[in-house]
Amino acid sequence: MQVNWLRGPVEEWAGDAVLFFAFEKASDRLPGLGRWIEGRAEGLRDSAAWLDFKGKPQQVGVFYNPEDSRAPRVVCAGLGPVDKFDLDKLRTATAVALRKCRDMQLARVILPLAALDGLPAEAGELVREALVGGLLGLHRYAGYKTRDVDSNDFPEVLLVGDEGDDPADLDSLPFYATAVNSGIRLARDLVSAPANIVTPSFLAQTAQEIATRYGFRFNLLGFEEARAMGMGAFTAVAQGSREPACLITLEHCPPGTEGDQPLVFVGKGITFDTGGISLKPSEKLDAMKQDMAGAAAVLGAFEAMGGLQLRRRVVGIMPCTENMPDGQAYKPGDVIQSLSGLTIEIISTDAEGRMILCDALTHAQQYKPALLVDLATLTGAAIIALGNQVAAIMGNHERLIQRVQEIGSGVGERFWPLPLYDFYFEGIKSEVADFKNVGERAAGTIIGGIFLKQFVPDDIPWLHLDIAGTAWTSKDLSVCTQGGTGFGVRTLVELARRWDEFEG
Ligand code: BES
Ligand code: ZN
Ligand code: ZN
Numbered sequence: 001m002q003v004n005w006l007r008g009p010v011e012e013w014a015g016d017a018v019l020f021f022a023f024e025k026a027s028d029r030l031p032g033l034g035r036w037i038e039g040r041a042e043g044l045r046d047s048a049a050w051l052d053f054k055g056k057p058q059q060v061g062v063f064y065n066p067e068d069s070r071a072p073r074v075v076c077a078g079l080g081p082v083d084k085f086d087l088d089k090l091r092t093a094t095a096v097a098l099r100k101c102r103d104m105q106l107a108r109v110i111l112p113l114a115a116l117d118g119l120p121a122e123a124g125e126l127v128r129e130a131l132v133g134g135l136l137g138l139h140r141y142a143g144y145k146t147r148d149v150d151s152n153d154f155p156e157v158l159l160v161g162d163e164g165d166d167p168a169d170l171d172s173l174p175f176y177a178t179a180v181n182s183g184i185r186l187a188r189d190l191v192s193a194p195a196n197i198v199t200p201s202f203l204a205q206t207a208q209e210i211a212t213r214y215g216f217r218f219n220l221l222g223f224e225e226a227r228a229m230g231m232g233a234f235t236a237v238a239q240g241s242r243e244p245a246c247l248i249t250l251e252h253c254p255p256g257t258e259g260d261q262p263l264v265f266v267g268k269g270i271t272f273d274t275g276g277i278s279l280k281p282s283e284k285l286d287a288m289k290q291d292m293a294g295a296a297a298v299l300g301a302f303e304a305m306g307g308l309q310l311r312r313r314v315v316g317i318m319p320c321t322e323n324m325p326d327g328q329a330y331k332p333g334d335v336i337q338s339l340s341g342l343t344i345e346i347i348s349t350d351a352e353g354r355m356i357l358c359d360a361l362t363h364a365q366q367y368k369p370a371l372l373v374d375l376a377t378l379t380g381a382a383i384i385a386l387g388n389q390v391a392a393i394m395g396n397h398e399r400l401i402q403r404v405q406e407i408g409s410g411v412g413e414r415f416w417p418l419p420l421y422d423f424y425f426e427g428i429k430s431e432v433a434d435f436k437n438v439g440e441r442a443a444g445t446i447i448g449g450i451f452l453k454q455f456v457p458d459d460i461p462w463l464h465l466d467i468a469g470t471a472w473t474s475k476d477l478s479v480c481t482q483g484g485t486g487f488g489v490r491t492l493v494e495l496a497r498r499w500d501e502f503e504g
Helices: 031-040 048-052 087-103 123-138 170-192 200-214 223-229 232-238 285-308 353-367 380-386 398-410 422-428 444-453 489-501
Strands: 002-007 017-022 060-064 073-078 108-112 156-161 217-222 246-252 263-267 269-273 314-323 335-337 343-345 371-376 390-395 414-417 462-466
Touching: 002 170, 017 031, 017 087, 031 073, 048 060, 060 087, 073 087, 087 108, 087 123, 108 123, 123 156, 123 170, 170 200, 170 285, 170 489, 200 217, 200 246, 200 269, 200 285, 200 314, 217 223, 223 232, 232 314, 232 335, 232 353, 246 285, 263 285, 263 353, 263 489, 269 285, 269 353, 285 314, 285 371, 285 489, 314 353, 353 371, 353 444, 371 489, 380 390, 380 444, 390 398, 390 444, 398 414, 398 462, 398 489, 422 444, 444 462
Parallel strands: 002 156, 017 073, 017 108, 108 156, 263 314, 263 371, 269 314, 371 462, 390 414
Antiparallel strands: 060 073, 217 246, 246 314, 335 343, 390 462
């Protein structure tokens, strides 16, 4: 699918449908739609069909205007009441409307800039979020069906402005939306795909393809190399798996940025989490193919950043392995020495995410990060605390947490902070090692954060994003269709794009 951009006189726009938005009060239809009706769809003015279209959120009205063969349909998407408007309403409305257009098998849908006139947000932001929302809402995981396959075809969205519209930065918005869309789609597909396909080697191959496509540096450490380097925590998890484990590094280092301190993104890449010897119950165990969503978000962010040609040094580190029970698997009671030198008493082999991440966080320090962010489907407790639409954010830098919350909410990814007070460390004190990998059940998400905090020096700004609740949706939700959501990609990309605003 393509997003194209055109500027020209209104009379010349041609497509199968033209998309507009409306608030919930019929009397307050948006100016753009009113002008369109006056100029090109006079016959629609008093159409009885409007009576059935209330402009409610997720409502889509299709109106026919056969007199105009260049735009024979008006597709109108509801935004709900004006006082409840936010960008999420716009993203969702565009997604629902374009899905409707796909169902109608339309080939080209016009999105006029005028459709966004009068919406209470900045113009560039409106265009950007409408495009990204529309593209994401059209995504469907293709899967492996050989029968009854849904077509994913949707040839073209044409963004048009008439000659009066200010082209200034609007030219770059379709470019931005396409790049972000392809990064999120990649992450979603990786999370939705089964664990017998998406193995650590598959993630490595995907990373290598991204590196080749965009000229990123790519490095792969195998199990033996990781062990020789001292990554005892990562290899403890990996030793129970027959699927070869690996630690993937991608580096975007545009010319001239070699000396810069990079942003370092670390993603949990457990391609299947059985729990290991602390075996999980079998009910819904298939869901544990999503346990590499952190790594998928990092890969998705690199795919997007490549498309955007960002001028920022960014490193991505993805420790990848299955977590399996096996004759060689690590066991509760084992004491493991991590790359940092710190020793860990294993209480549950199901708390494997923090084991692979702690070594990756130590490994990351060689890059002298300006910012270190890890993303992980770390704890079921994050789902209990915040549900499926809000991720937990923790870290060692209050202001950064707030800024990332703001950034995330602007692009449809919600984060809520949990505290990492030192006293929580009491919960993981051990008799035989520096600490345990698990505490009591209480404050499970925080304990995960406290564990990881032991591996990050205070002078490195660090964020831990627990995306266990947000990585997957079992039903269509706003712009997220059922399956992997690609959560995290947008926030990582925005961090890389806007890091200048954070420094100082
Ligand atoms: N991968 C799971 C967490 C998870 C649960 C992700 C549900 C997505 C959906 C993680 O490795 C895990 O098993 N965590 C344990 C931690 C516990 C042993 C401290 C959990 O949440 O029960
Ligand atoms: Zn686990
Ligand atoms: Zn896990």
